Amino acid sequence: MKLKIMPQTVACIVLSLLFLYRANAQTVQRCASTEYSAHLYQQDPRNRTNWEAVEAYTQKWIKTHRDVKSMGEVYTIPVVVHVVYTEDIPETNVSEEQIYSQIEALTEDFRRMNADTNLTPDEFLPVTADIEVEFCIAHKDPEGYPTTGITRTPTDKEVFNVSSNDVKSFASGGADGWPSNRYLNMWVCNSISNDDGDEILGYAQFPAEGPVQYDGVVIAHYAFGRTGSVSPIHDKGRTATHEVGHWLNLIHIWGDKDLPLGTEPSCFTDDLVADTPLSDEANFGCPTTNSCANESPDYNDMIQNYMDYSNDNCLNLFTLGQKQRMRAILEPGGVRNSLVSQPDICGVGENDASALSIIAPYGTGICTTFEPVIELVNSGSGTLYYVDIQYSVDNGAPISTYWIGELPPFEWVNITLPPLNTITPGIIHSFTVTYSNPNGVADFNIADNSKTVSFATVPKGADLPFAAGFETGGFPATGWQVINPGSNTTFALYSGAGNSGSFSVYIENVNYNATGAVDEFTLPRVDLDEVNPKLEFYQAYALKTAADVPDTLEILVSTDCGTTFTSAYKITNEQLITALNPISASFVPASTNWRRHEVSLWDFKGTRSAVIKFRQVRGTGNNLFIDDINVFAGNTSVIPAANTLLAGSMRLAPNPANNHAILRFTGSQTAPGQVSVFSLSGQVVWQNAIQVNNGENSFQLPAAQWLPGIYAVRLTVGNQTVTQKLSVVR
Ligand SMILES: [Ca+2]
Ligand SMILES: [Ca+2]
Ligand SMILES: [Ca+2]
Ligand SMILES: [Ca+2]
Ligand SMILES: [Zn+2]
Known part of the structure; x- marks a missing residue:
């Protein structure tokens, strides 16, 4: 309870404050939490009202929970330790051992399992408390991934400022906190300073006060843990015990929080805890002192309380009244309940x-x-x-x-x-x-x-039939795409010739000197959810001279939205040339120069969003024209032999071959076909017309006639081809 300050005490308080401030300037100040709290209130009045709401809730909770001595349920608070180490000061990169020693110290102090409970004066023994709260290092990060529960961030900063919270964000030379509704963030750094330049051991953010990303406690490395870089008098991990006390809404025992303007702490201000005796100010060292006599019974100052400023080896207790405050916000309905009601994020099993x-x-x-x-x-x-x-x-x-x-x-x-x-x-x-x-x-x-x-x-593609004659809409129209890696000559609309109408798509090869260059266009996506989908198109092409390397036209299909493409059809040479003689001028097809091609899309049926691609690989021939592309549902009763071929029935054995190789495949109707064998340089070394039967087919290839090497064996049935590699060895 806060008491109004009496006028006659003002002079005395001011004097003692002056003395204290001077004394503090030469020493290290344990804590800046109250100061930080006041700064937050000044920054945004909502910080005060938020905390006051927590306080009102706490007082109400306490009224209905008078006896908290044995709550039965032990809460475990997951901790993440953010080591913000100054690169020039190696000991600031505190060891895991030092970190674990701090977590142990916290649990011991909060469970009243600390080794020095025997130092608690008899007069306070009745009010000492096991808070029934433990601490653990988190082993799951905010996304659930395994973690050591320790982050290490190098910095060139040596001193971090309380009011700027610079240790709490990466952007200002610190480390970002983890979600404070699931983790107790514990920042450890080289040195902490307030705006007056005082050196501070630690500070905490009270519950519901201040930005959530700054929620947690900050401890200077030399007051952190019980080993490693800790310095004397701060070597029992009790700076953290004290700061976590604030983080769980404890106030310094002399009652310095949220005082009315102009009010200073005194024997008339309180920590809102009934069983902690009054105290006029912080105690330092390890004195036995009775600063306030205005209470009954008149106890000594409880300098052993973790919420005083005494040396670590003099601190050894929390009280039951303090436990009420802390449990109030940890129990269901309390602002920090989310930390202890989540699934375990500390435990690690062997097989997980x-x-x-x-x-x-x-x-x-x-x-x-x-x-x-x-x-x-x-x-x-x-x-x-x-x-x-x-x-x-x-x-x-x-x-x-x-x-x-x-x-x-x-x-x-x-x-x-x-x-x-x-x-x-x-x-x-x-x-x-x-x-x-x-x-x-x-x-x-x-x-x-x-x-x-x-x-x-992706939405399924266009229903079949899908037809394009290029008479309207230009090229590439919406949904079409031209892929022109060389940024030079590529597929374009041709006005003045077509298989039907007077428009078509062409690539002006006549002056396109780029052998090997690839130019492509894709159709709008189509839905191949048909029994026997097919593609037909018309094409016209001429050579410039008889010595030309013919261009190649290939049809490819993607079933994964264009990530990968599979070849469905490939023509070159005499299959591509539709003009009787080479033409040296720019080729424009006459109506008799158009040739129809039909491509089975059997292998791609069922693809709801198929991408069909036309690809020219540049040789040295003349212009290539394409018109009347049509994707349609083929006859459902006849599955052509070619489809079976493309389904992968072609086999060459033995491979490598010596004197002969057998070509085997399955056909599903009687049809004429052709087998061609090419050398690696593209020369035809053997060619034979065959009759394809419905069912198993096999043909002997006279490998003994060919030099050792790699050959391409091409099987053509109708307008479908399948090519496989054959090695000939001796
Ligand atoms: Ca009190
Ligand atoms: Ca007293
Ligand atoms: Ca698991
Ligand atoms: Ca046309
Ligand atoms: Zn404090």
Whole structure:
């Protein structure tokens, strides 16, 4: 309870304050939390009203919780330690041992398991308290990944300022805090100073006061922990005990917080705790003193209380009244309850697989067919060698697989799964992965074993038939794309010739001297959800001279939104040349120069958003024209032999071959075909017309006639070709 100050005491207080301030200028000041609090109030009055709301809640809670001696439930507060070390001062990069010694000290002090409870004076023994609060180093970071619970940030700053909070953000030479509703942020640095230049051991942010990203405590490294770089009189970790006391809403025992303007602490101000005796000001060293007689019974000052300024080896207690304040905000309904009501983030088990993120699919624009990439995190302290994996799309039947490897503790690996098809109607889908059985045993923490992401497939492509005659809309019209890596001659609209009408697409090769150059265009996406999708187009082409290297036209299809393309059709030479004779001038096709091609898209059927690409690889010939592109649903009763070929039935054996090789493939109708064998330089070394049968086909290739080397064996049936490599050895 705050008491009004009496006029006759003012002079005495002012004198004693002057004395104290002078004394403090020559010494180290334990704490700047009250000063920091006043600064926050000045900065934004809402900081005060926020804290006052917490205080009102606390007082109400206390009224209904008179007896807190044994709450039964021990809370554990996860701590992250941000070591902000000054690069020129190596000891500021405090060791793990020093950090652990601090966490231990906190737990001992808050549990009243400290070794020096025997130093508590008899008069205070009835009010000493086990707060039933422990502390642990967090082993999961805000995203759930394994962590040491220690961040280390180098800085060139030597002194950090209380009111600027510069130690609490990376931008100002410190380290960013972690979410303060889940972690107690504990910053450790070289030196702390207030605006008057006093050296400060530590400061805390009271609950609900100030920006959440600054919530936590700051401790100078030489007052942090019980070993390493700690200095005498601050070597029992009690600077942190004191600051965490503030962080849990404790006030200095002489009652200096939130005083009315012009009021200074005195025997008439209080810490809002009934069982801590009055005290006029902070006590230093280790005195036995009775500064205030205006109480009954008249106790000595409780210099052993962690919320006084005495030396570490004189501090040894919290009281039951202080426990009420701290428990009030930790219990359900309290502002710091979220820290102790979350799942355990400190414990580490030996076998613990975690699914924390999914690399792919991610976001929008995923094609109907996609290759999932999942992340496997080893949150366990043991090496992970094995884990079972289940995954599914749209909560469908899970697919089971497993991972075998060697994943050290706290590391992660990406696993690529076989492609999946989102055949479910709709654009928004979910993908779920679940791990189980790490190393063949139960998972330490199954709460993080499953991860679901939602993703959006691209809208399905245009329904078939899709036709383009280029008579209107220009080129490339909306949805079309021209890919011109050389930024020179490329596909463009031609006005004045067409297979139908008077427009077509062409590439003006006649002066395009860039052998090997690649030019491409893609169609708007089409929906190949048909039994027998097909592509037809018309093409016209001439050579300039008989000695020309012919250009090549290839059709490719992407089933993954254009990430990868598969060849569906490729023509060059006589298949491409549609004008009888070479033409040296710029070639413009006559109506008789157009040739129809039909390409089976059998291999790509079911792709809801297929990208079809036309590609020219430049030789030295004349202009290439394309018109009347049509993607359509083919006859559903006849599956042409060529489709079977493209489905991968072609085999060459033996390969490498010596004297002969057998070409085998499956056809599904009777049709004429051709087998051609090319050398690496493109020369035809052997060619033969064949009759394709419905069913198994086999032909002998006279490899004995050919020199040792690599050959391309091309099988042509109708307008489909399949090419495979054959090695000939002797
Ligand atoms: Ca008191
Ligand atoms: Ca007293
Ligand atoms: Ca787990
Ligand atoms: Ca046209
Ligand atoms: Zn303090």
